[in-house]
Amino acid sequence: MVECFKSFLRDLLAQNLSRTTLRRHRDNIWVLGGEIIRALQWDETLRRQPIETVIREHIDDEGGPVLSHHETEAQQRAFDATCRKLHRFLSA
Numbered sequence: 001m002v003e004c005f006k007s008f009l010r011d012l013l014a015q016n017l018s019r020t021t022l023r024r025h026r027d028n029i030w031v032l033g034g035e036i037i038r039a040l041q042w043d044e045t046l047r048r049q050p051i052e053t054v055i056r057e058h059i060d061d062e063g064g065p066v067l068s069h070h071e072t073e074a075q076q077r078a079f080d081a082t083c084r085k086l087h088r089f090l091s092a
Contacts, residue, residue, distance in 0.1 A: 001033060004052055008029065009025070029082060031079060035065050035068065039065075056090060063081070064082070064083030
């Protein structure tokens with residue numbers, strides 16, 4: 001999972017985004033990793049799948065999973081934006 005996320009973050013760095021934007025995407029990737037780890041703990045069948053498949057099952061062109069920590073609507077929207085961007089990156 002880390003290798004997939006590192007590739008995505010490196011691609012973002014190459015886009016010359018602002019530090020704030022990069023930090024927001026980094027933080028949201030961290031949250032996505034936590035949500036995926038939570039899913040792996042609950043669903044043993046996911047553990048047998050390649051991690052990129054598991055990641056792709058959790059994100060799509062509409063965003064990511066609903067955050068389990070009762071975040072604000074603005075935080076969910078920012079998280080979804082990062083997930084959409086990751087989805088496009090993985091689909092390319």
